[in-house]
Structure formats: C-alpha cells, structure tokens
Amino acid sequence: MARAATTSDVFNAVAEPRRRQVIELLAGGERSVGELVAELGSSQPQVSKHLRVLLEVELVSVRREGRHRLYRLEAEGLRQIHEWAQRFEPLWQERFDLLEEVVQELKKEEEGVSSDG
C-alpha cells in the first residue's frame, strides 16, 4: 500500500503546506474560492481540490452566498492535532528537569565528589 489517503485523517490533510496556508487564510474569516485562488496563486481547480480535502476531513465548511461559496474554517478539527501533540507536552518540558540534573552534576564536580580518578 501507498501512503494513507490525505482524506483519511486530519494529520494528512494538514501535512500539505498549501492546505495549511488555506487554513491560515480562513482563520482570518470566510473566503470565497475566487479570493483563495487569488491569494494562493494556484488555479481554481487546484484550490478546489485542496478545499475538497479539507472538507472531507471537516476542517472547513461551505455555505452559499449568491453565486459564491464561502469557505469557513472549522477549527474544531484542529483540536485533535493539538490534543495529540499535547499528550507529549510533559516530555518536552521534562527537558528542564534534565537540565536540572546536569546542573546537579556540575555542582558535584565543583565539590570534588568525582569518584573517577
């Protein structure tokens, strides 16, 4: 098998730089496809494809406004990513503990407690 489909989960959807860009743009408020096309500098079909992916994983939603389709960020989906990463937060904060251990080691050396020699 190849890599999991980008539409399978939020992680894959967000792995694409352009899609992250779309998300960032939509964070500023609803946008029509045309506006996104202009801001991304991609073709309309390409943008629509990315929007489709984001739609599949429910990271965005659409509503009609006349002949326009306004896309809106559904940040709720980003929450799982945030929470998944957050699970490891204690581990990167642990670094401070390690730093402290190092400091303790240095102190011991200063006190001449080095058992090595």
Add this chain to the structure above:
Amino acid sequence: MARAATTSDVFNAVAEPRRRQVIELLAGGERSVGELVAELGSSQPQVSKHLRVLLEVELVSVRREGRHRLYRLEAEGLRQIHEWAQRFEPLWQERFDLLEEVVQELKKEEEGVSSDG
C-alpha cells in the same frame, strides 16, 4: 511535483499512522529497534525506515547500548505542531461564545421579548 517528502517537515513525518505509533511507544521510554519491530509487527527494515524519517526531522534520537540502538523520543519537535494548532485555539473556543449567544437568545424568549408574532 509529487507530494512533499515525509522528511521535509514534522507535519509530514507525523502524518504516518505507524510513525505516530512509534512516537507513542517511545513516549513510554527508550526502545531498541528489536522491541519496536516486535511491537509494530513490521519488518526490521521497515521499522528502520520509519525511524530514519523520524530521525531526519529530529523527532527521535539514538544512542548505542551495546549492540542495541536505543531510540528516544525528542518531544521538542512535536512542540511546533502543538503551537501551530494552538494558534487556532481561539477559533474553536469561539464555539462557546456562540453557545452563549444561543443561551442569550433563549433567555429573551423566556422573557417574552420575541418581536416575532
């Protein structure tokens, strides 16, 4: 161009379910490749490949322990993912504000302020 390389950034590295699994396993402490092979049920070369990717983006580190290589999670790298997602936290919390608006609406109705009818 094809899809971005999985080694290009942390987002792509984490987009792979098995690699997330590796990360989760390593969150429990250092593991040798052999242990990971057993726990993941993949072949040794496959596991080594995934570890290589995680190593490239510095999500893990290695140290030798006799003939074993112990992999350790470098959670620091997950921080960027956490922080990227966190930028949108206000947007999904905004939902509570919306909920509050709805509550306000309901209150008005109870007070008989409905201008409709």
Add this chain to the structure above:
DNA sequence: GTGACATATCCCTATATGGGTATGTATTGT
C-alpha cells in the same frame, strides 16, 4: 562468528500534487 541494526536494492501498487482543459451546475442578470 553471531547478534543487532542500517542501508541498499528490486519489485509493485497506490496516490499525491501540479498543469491544463472541458464540462456540469446553480445562481444571477437581461
């Protein structure tokens, strides 16, 4: 030499992403 891995191949299939074109469709305007 053996154990534990890293790497390199070769194979194969699935899929992504980009480019471009064409067409379907809904909405608005005349």
Add this chain to the structure above:
DNA sequence: ACAATACATACCCATATAGGGATATGTCAC
C-alpha cells in the same frame, strides 16, 4: 430563454514518492 459568473468535477498528462514486501550486505559490538 440565453448568457455570464462562480465553482465543482472530471478528465488528460506527467513526475515524484510513499510505503510495504523481501532479500542482501555492510558495520559495529561482543
């Protein structure tokens, strides 16, 4: 009814790469 706008989709093409399977070999430690 007909045209135009704004998109969604469906095609075409082409390249890159993933990720799995399996095998083979290099390397370092014991």
